[in-house]
Amino acid sequence: MRKEPNLFKVCILSLVFAFIVGLVGIETAWATGTSLKIGLATNQRTGYVFSKSMLYFKDASGKSFKASGKVLLKTNSPKKIYVNDKSATLPLAITSKTPIYWENRPYRGWLQIYPSSQGFNVINVISVEQYLRGVLKMEVNPAWQMEALKAQAVVARTYALRNKGKHSSQGFDLCALPHCQVYRGINAEDPKLDRAITSTKGLVLYYGSKLAVTPYHSDSGGYTANVWDVWSGNIPYLKAQKEPFSYVSPYSNWRAVIPLGELESKLKKNGINLGKIQRITIAKRDEGGRAVSILIEGTGGRKTIKASKFRMIAGSDKIRSTNFEIKGVGKNRSTPTGRLSNQLSEEAVLNDHDGKLLSSLVKEGVFSTEELMDMLVHPERKPHYLRVALQRQSGTKSKTSYYFASSNDNALVLEGRGWGHGVGMSQWGAKSMAEHGWDFKKILMYYYPGTKLKKIY
Structure with missing residues (x-):
């Protein structure tokens, strides 16, 4: 007589089998793709x-x-x-x-x-x-x-496949390393990020018949950059874009102080030997206010270079983005160029009219505490700060120049916003969009307009 199977054992074995199959399925899911x-x-x-x-x-x-x-x-x-x-x-x-x-x-x-x-x-x-x-x-x-994390998963996947063979x-x-994408193996894994990856599995951005170029950065400072201003080439979907929402990040404001002697040495190492630096000018800005080119004048000549190249030479850890203003410190006078108003005096000492105008701007809270202290210690800089205040009120940015008489006594001071090259998706911008209800597809289409999502596996 045939013995009937133990139903309890059958159930247990079935559950174990299902669990094993499930694990295999999960590993298979992770293993698919290139x-x-x-x-x-x-x-x-x-x-x-x-x-x-x-x-x-x-x-x-x-x-x-x-x-x-x-x-x-x-x-x-x-x-x-x-x-x-x-x-x-x-x-x-x-x-x-x-x-x-x-x-x-x-x-x-x-x-x-x-x-x-x-x-x-x-x-x-x-x-x-x-x-x-x-x-x-x-x-x-x-x-x-989650929508910001999904957007990051898609651009990182696209970037990896587009750049496959970069170090062949x-x-x-x-x-x-940051040269490609920072990778730390199992130590960097996280359950929530895993969900962002699995929910977008195989999704990449295409432009025409090719994988899109998807650079990204930490914080645009309010406005992304044109790819042709930062690197080269005319990629239509990598253009300057105003962030749709204002936000605050750890990189919203920064200040860099670079000794001129150090800058001269770094320029020389990169084949730009201009002697002692005498003047530095933002020669051109883009529609978002980012510096596009920098004019450097020294005792040995003058040269205009891309602001992005200037940033890398001086140190991208110091100059966090090209969204900056130039300021000067030291014992020597700084003379901003250009006239914003017929009322603005070009004298080193303000006339009565400009003095009263500066006083009213101080009362309006136009200046930061650091700027007020600098005016107190260096009254000869008041004409400069008057111009700065008028530029802020008019919403324009000047091509400010600074003269330096001695590399031993001066440093280049920059004040800026954001962190990174500025091209493509701003991670903090994407975070803000997700907080305002945008899904990952809308975020991607904003930063890479004209591209299309495609599932490749």
Whole structure:
């Protein structure tokens, strides 16, 4: 007589099976799509790999072996590497059933050790969706609105696929640094960001028949930049755009002080030898008020360069954006050029009319505390501050020049807004849009007008 199955055991086994299938489905979902090679480290001579399960190695000659625990990688000759005491030929593939650690940081996918001119490069081979899990937290705050996070997922995915092969000469597609997109592997994963990635899975931006160019930055300061003013080329959907909503970010206002001697040295290192700097001028601004070009005059000549290039030379960590005004500090006088009003005196000392006008502007609260203190300590700068106040009231920005007699006594002072190159999507701007009810599609169409969303897998 046939024994009837135990219904309780059947239910338990069914649940276990469903759970396992579910896990496989999740991993399969993450694994779909194009794979990427991400450069984690370059020109290494030694380093450690580790996994909580067995590590499997296969070299260029087809030789395979395995090891457990913390494994030392070391090279002292081109295309050769030692895995603990075993010799292998590069490139070397490293796989495991669990995440692999490179120098104490865990990564999904698998690692490839690729030969370089000074040792070896460490490459993480991973699917696009898994890659994004290690990127988004480095770019946006998981506490932000979901629609802003979705927008970031789409532009980061598009950027990665559009720039695939950017570092092909080094054996990988993208680096893990700000030069491409900051990538930190499993350490950067977050459940809310995972939802933003899965809900936009495979979605990218296209322009015509090609993947769109999707640069992004932290904060536009109220107005994005034209791509042709910052880099080059005429990409119609990367144009200056006024932010639809005002917002405040940690980068809304900043101040940079750069000693002229330091600036002269940096210019010289970049092939711009103008001697001692005598004058710096914002030669051109765009429709949003961003500096487009800078005129630098020195004892050895004069040169006009893009403001974006000037920012990178001086230090993008100091000059946070090209949305700035120039100010001068030191013992020497500063003389703004240009006349805004027939009433405005060009004298170093204000006449009675301009003095009364300046006093009324002070009472109106036009100046900051720092500016009031500077006028008190340096009364000879009052003509400059009168011009600044009139420019603010008229809504215009001047092509301000500053004269410097000695690099030892002066520094260039900039006051600006925003952080980043300004092209494409402003992350803080996207946050503001999401707070006002915009969905991720509307956000993307605003920053990249004329592009289309397309699901590629």
